[in-house]
Amino acid sequence: MAISAQLDPMVPRPFRIQRVKSETNDTFTLEVTPVEERDGFAFLPGQFNMLYVFGVGEVPISISSEPRNSPALWHTTRRVGAVTKAMGKLKRGDVIGIRGPFGGNWPVEEMAGRDCVIVAGGIGLAPLRPALVHLVGQREKYGKIVLLYGTRTPEDILFRSELERWRGKFDLEIQVTVDRGTPGWRGSVGVVTTLIGRAPFDPTNTVAITCGPEVMMRFAVSELQRRGVGSDRIYLSMERNMKCAVGFCGHCQYGPAFICKDGPVFRYDRIEPIFIKAEI
Numbered sequence: 334m335a336i337s338a339q340l341d342p343m344v345p346r347p348f349r350i351q352r353v354k355s356e357t358n359d360t361f362t363l364e365v366t367p368v369e370e371r372d373g374f375a376f377l378p379g380q381f382n383m384l385y386v387f388g389v390g391e392v393p394i395s396i397s398s399e400p401r402n403s404p405a406l407w408h409t410t411r412r413v414g415a416v417t418k419a420m421g422k423l424k425r426g427d428v429i430g431i432r433g434p435f436g437g438n439w440p441v442e443e444m445a446g447r448d449c450v451i452v453a454g455g456i457g458l459a460p461l462r463p464a465l466v467h468l469v470g471q472r473e474k475y476g477k478i479v480l481l482y483g484t485r486t487p488e489d490i491l492f493r494s495e496l497e498r499w500r501g502k503f504d505l506e507i508q509v510t511v512d513r514g515t516p517g518w519r520g521s522v523g524v525v526t527t528l529i530g531r532a533p534f535d536p537t538n539t540v541a542i543t544c545g546p547e548v549m550m551r552f553a554v555s556e557l558q559r560r561g562v563g564s565d566r567i568y569l570s571m572e573r574n575m576k577c578a579v580g581f582c583g584h585c586q587y588g589p590a591f592i593c594k595d596g597p598v599f600r601y602d603r604i605e606p607i608f609i610k611a612e613i
C-alpha cells in the first residue's frame with residue numbers, strides 16, 4: 334500500500350463505491366476502494382479526505398472506518414447541500430475522486446492507561462468512530478471507556494447495531510440521549526452535555542474527545558472542566574469551509590491556525606483563546 338506522502342495531495346484519485354449504506358433519513362455511508370491499488374493509503378483515526386463528486390464539487394469528509402489492513406474506506410455523510418446531496422445519489426460501482434488523508438488525529442496513544450470520555454453530537458459520531466473502534470479493539474490498554482452520544486431524535490442514532498453490540502460487552506459505558514423523544518422511546522431526553530456531570534470516570538485521569546456542533550462542544554468543554562478534566566486533556570474536532578486542505582488557500586483559517594493542516598483535531602488549551610470568541 335502506498336503512503337500518502339508519496340501522492341500529490343492536490344490530485345484526486347479515483348475510488349470506486351463498493352457499498353452504499355443508509356444510516357438514517359439524511360445520512361449514508363459510502364464504502365470505497367481505490368480503482369488503482371497503488372492509490373490506497375494508510376490513515377489515522379480523526380483524519381479526513383476531500384471527496385470530489387465529478388462535475389459538482391469537493392467537500393471534506395472524515396474517514397469513519399477504522400485504520401486496518403484493508404484499502405476500503407468509509408465516509409459517513411449527512412446530506413446538507415449541493416455536493417453532499419449529489420453524493421447521496423451515487424450507487425455501487427460509481428467512481429468519486431479522493432484526496433487525502435489530511436489533518437491530525439485523535440490522541441489514542443495518549444489515552445492509554447487513562448479513562449476515555451467520548452462526547453458526540455449527531456453526525457459528530459462519524460469522525461469519532463475510528464477512535465472508538467481502536468479503543469474497543471485494544472480494550473486492555475485503556476481505563477474506563479465512556480461514550481456519551483446525543484442526537485435530535487431516536488431515528489437519528491448512527492451505527493445503532495454497533496452501539497448495541499458494544500453495550501452488550503459490558504466493559505464500556507454507552508449513554509444515548511435525544512433532544513426529542515418519539516412514541517416508544519424510553520431512553521434519556523435532553524442535551525448530551527447534561528450526561529457529563531453524572532458519567533462514571535475519574536476526571537484526574539481522563540482524556541476526553543468531542544465532536545459535534547460547535548455550541549455542543551462549548552458546553553461539553555465547560556462541563557468537562559467543571560468535573561475537573563484539564564484543558565490539556567480535552568480534544569475537539571473543528572469544522573470550517575475548506576478548499577485546498579493543505580494550508581494554502583486560507584479558507585479554513587481559524588485565528589493563527591488552519592483547520593485543515595493544524596486541525597481538525599485540536600487540544601483545547603491550544604485554541605482556548607479563540608474558541609471562547611463566538612464568531613471566529
Ligand SMILES: Cc1cc2nc3c(=O)[nH]c(=O)nc-3n(C[C@H](O)[C@H](O)[C@H](O)COP(=O)(O)OP(=O)(O)OC[C@H]3O[C@@H](n4cnc5c(N)ncnc54)[C@H](O)[C@@H]3O)c2cc1C
Binds near residue numbers: 390411
Ligand atoms: C474536517 C471536516 C470534516 C468533516 N467531516 C464530515 C463528516 O464526516 N460527515 C459529514 O456529513 N460532514 C462532514 N463535514 C462537513 C461537510 O464538509 C459539509 O457538510 C459539506 O462541505 C457541505 O457541502 P455541501 O455542498 O453539501 O453543502 P453547502 O451547499 O456547502 O451547504 C449547505 C448548507 O449546509 C450548511 N453547512 C455547510 N457545511 C456545514 C457544516 N460543516 N455543518 C453544518 N452545516 C453546514 C451551509 O451553511 C448551508 O446552509 C466535515 C467538515 C470538515 C471541515
